[in-house]
Every structure is written in C-alpha cells, then in structure tokens.
Amino acid sequence: MSGGWKSIALTAVLAALASGVGAWAGAEWMMKRHQTPSLHDIVHRRLDLTAEQDARLDEIEARFAPQRASLEADVRAANRELAAAIAANQGDSPQVQAAVDHFHDAMGALQKATIAHVFEMRSILTPEQAQTFDKGVAGALVQETR
Structure with missing residues (x-):
C-alpha cells in the first residue's frame, strides 16, 4: 500500500509542477502578445x-x-x-x-x-x-x- 501512496504523491507533485509551468508559459505568452513594440x-x-x-x-x-x-x-x-x-x-x-x-x-x-x-x-x-x-x-x- 505504501507504493500506492508514493505513486499518488508523485502524480500530485508532477501535476502541480506541470500546472505551474503551464501558468508561467501562458503568462509569458500573454505579456509578449500585449507588449508595445x-x-x-x-x-x-x-x-x-x-x-x-x-x-x-x-x-x-x-x-x-x-x-x-x-x-x-x-x-x-x-x-x-x-x-x-x-x-x-x-x-x-x-x-x-x-x-x-x-x-x-x-x-x-x-x-x-x-x-x-x-x-x-x-x-x-x-x-x-x-x-x-x-x-x-x-x-x-x-x-x-x-
């Protein structure tokens, strides 16, 4: 059962990391898109x-x-x-x-x-x-x- 918790924890950490990277990339894209030349x-x-x-x-x-x-x-x-x-x-x-x-x-x-x-x-x-x-x-x- 402890292997199951490790998998769940690893999945949660990876999901949080992926969501953070996605949010950062989206914010960067929006800033560049709206930036005055x-x-x-x-x-x-x-x-x-x-x-x-x-x-x-x-x-x-x-x-x-x-x-x-x-x-x-x-x-x-x-x-x-x-x-x-x-x-x-x-x-x-x-x-x-x-x-x-x-x-x-x-x-x-x-x-x-x-x-x-x-x-x-x-x-x-x-x-x-x-x-x-x-x-x-x-x-x-x-x-x-x-």
Missing part, C-alpha cells in the same frame, strides 16, 4: 526607411549611445546613494531628501536627453513615417504607465 522596432521594422534614413538613424543612435550610458550610470549611482541614505538614516531625513533630489535630477536629465533624441530621430522621417512613429512613441509611453 520598442522604439527600435518601430523605427527599423515598421517605417520602411530609405538607405539614407537608415544611415542617418545609425549616426543619431551612435551619437546618443555614450550619452545615454553616462546618464543611466548617473541614475544608478543616485539610486545607490538613496539606498545608502535610507540605510544610514533609517527614516526620512535631510540626507534622504537630498538623495531623492539627486535621483530625480538624474532621472530628469535622462528623460530630457531621451526626448531630445526621439525628436532628432523624428526629424529625418517623412510625414507618413512620422505619424507611425508618433503613434508608436505615444503607445510606448502609455504602456509604461500601466
């Missing part, structure tokens, strides 16, 4: 760029990449500073508030530079391409706030 996907896959536009976009992206990396590093550093201030002060304090302000400044600088980059990219598009681009940008912004 990235700006890169919109620009390079949906706009039917000319060779000249594609080359100009490559230049724009190459110019922005080091600036973006630097600004993202500033955001990470400000976040670490905030974490350290919270850990050291264990509550709201002038040090925590200064770290919050630093983080907001770093995030604001990244956001402003990214918006300028987006408009620079848009400037080389035809009016029809710009419409598709604008819809994609707006969709990406709305998707991030959900």
